[in-house]
Amino acid sequence: MATVIVFDEYGEPDVLHPIEVPDPEPGPGQVRIRVRAAGVQPFDCGTRRGDFADYFPLEFPARLGNEVAGIVDQAGSGVTSVAEGDEVIAFLRMQGYADTVVVPADQVAKRPASMPWGEAGVLSASGQTAQTALDELAVAPGDTVLIHAAAGGVGSFAVQIARERGAAVIGTASEHNHDYLRSLGAIPVTYGPGLADRVRSVAPDGVDAVLDAIGGEALDVSVELVGSTERIVTIADWANAARLGVRRVGTERSVGKLAELTRMYGEGHLKVSIWKAFPLARTADAHREVETGHVRGKVVLTVD
Numbered sequence: 267m268a269t270v271i272v273f274d275e276y277g278e279p280d281v282l283h284p285i286e287v288p289d290p291e292p293g294p295g296q297v298r299i300r301v302r303a304a305g306v307q308p309f310d311c312g313t314r315r316g317d318f319a320d321y322f323p324l325e326f327p328a329r330l331g332n333e334v335a336g337i338v339d340q341a342g343s344g345v346t347s348v349a350e351g352d353e354v355i356a357f358l359r360m361q362g363y364a365d366t367v368v369v370p371a372d373q374v375a376k377r378p379a380s381m382p383w384g385e386a387g388v389l390s391a392s393g394q395t396a397q398t399a400l401d402e403l404a405v406a407p408g409d410t411v412l413i414h415a416a417a418g419g420v421g422s423f424a425v426q427i428a429r430e431r432g433a434a435v436i437g438t439a440s441e442h443n444h445d446y447l448r449s450l451g452a453i454p455v456t457y458g459p460g461l462a463d464r465v466r467s468v469a470p471d472g473v474d475a476v477l478d479a480i481g482g483e484a485l486d487v488s489v490e491l492v493g494s495t496e497r498i499v500t501i502a503d504w505a506n507a508a509r510l511g512v513r514r515v516g517t518e519r520s521v522g523k524l525a526e527l528t529r530m531y532g533e534g535h536l537k538v539s540i541w542k543a544f545p546l547a548r549t550a551d552a553h554r555e556v557e558t559g560h561v562r563g564k565v566v567l568t569v570d
């Protein structure tokens with residue numbers, strides 16, 4: 267049997283609870299993974315609350331979780347890229363909070379040998395969002411990039427990937443996260459009133475591109491700083507994006523993107539920061555943590 271976290275109605279974190287289901291069997295082209303770690307995202311919390319219910323209604327019991335790491339214990343017919351016993355990272359859609367998952371083999375990459383399970387479990391969702399947004403911005407050597415909410419899950423990856431692509435990076439966060447941002451390679455700036463002037467003081471030649479991961483006033487400040495909307499994207503605020511004519515970006519995931527992340531990690535160019543880890547049985551507490559809005563890096567669920 268497998269343990270899966272589900273919810274039967276929208277609501278507070280306590281709606282999340284475990285159930286036992288028969289072990290899933292991998293079909294052709296799929297693999298079964300015994301999960302060791304699974305990432306938690308703000309999207310999961312919003313889905314649980316019912317924020318997207320009007321345009322994306324769920325069937326209950328519903329599941330959550332878009333990223334896992336674990337060990338392949340069965341491969342379906344036709345799978346040649348991974349085999350039983352391989353330690354892997356995978357991306358999937360609303361299935362990850364479980365001790366066992368079945369995933370298409372083309373959504374699976376090998377875990378770098380030096381990468382702890384917790385870090386492997388949170389690599390693929392926010393990492394690929396950061397890559398998608400920076401691709402959309404065409405970030406290149408010589409750019410100065412402003413990243414709003416730089417200490418969060420997506421921001422932490424985005425800072426490091428933008429640095430690897432040759433950009434100078436300014437990241438917004440509250441003061442207690444400034445040393446953390448410096449450790450990732452960003453120039454930290456405190457958000458809130460006066461933000462535009464603070465950014466100008468550390469970027470006298472101007473800002474070329476913006477990745478917004480918080481929305482609200484950050485988008486107005488971004489347009490003021492860049493002077494046009496062409497090289498501004500948001501992953502967080504659809505309403506203000508529409509008002510200002512800023513592009514909204516979703517996440518385009520692929521094993522190619524995942525391979526870039528594992529390569530960067532292997533070469534020592536990517537740190538993965540775990541803010542807190544919770545056993546699968548405490549998924550509700552993990553959601554409460556993410557819902558503070560002040561996670562540094564990522565929150566992970568672990569399976570022994």
Ligand SMILES: NC(=O)c1ccc[n+]([C@@H]2O[C@H](COP(=O)([O-])OP(=O)(O)OC[C@H]3O[C@@H](n4cnc5c(N)ncnc54)[C@H](OP(=O)(O)O)[C@@H]3O)[C@@H](O)[C@H]2O)c1
Pocket residue numbers: 307308309392395414415416417418419420421438439440441443457479480484501502515516517556559560561562563
């Ligand atoms: N479109 C997509 O495909 C996609 C994918 C992933 C995420 N998202 C969305 O993108 C947003 C960010 O996701 P995430 O996983 O990075 O979130 P997260 O990890 O929960 O972000 C937490 C961070 O936000 C910072 N923060 C809070 N208020 C801020 C403000 N006013 N200005 C700047 N930073 C602030 C906090 O820093 P301090 O503690 O220093 O305040 C904290 O480090 C969420 O809305 C999420 O739903 C969209």
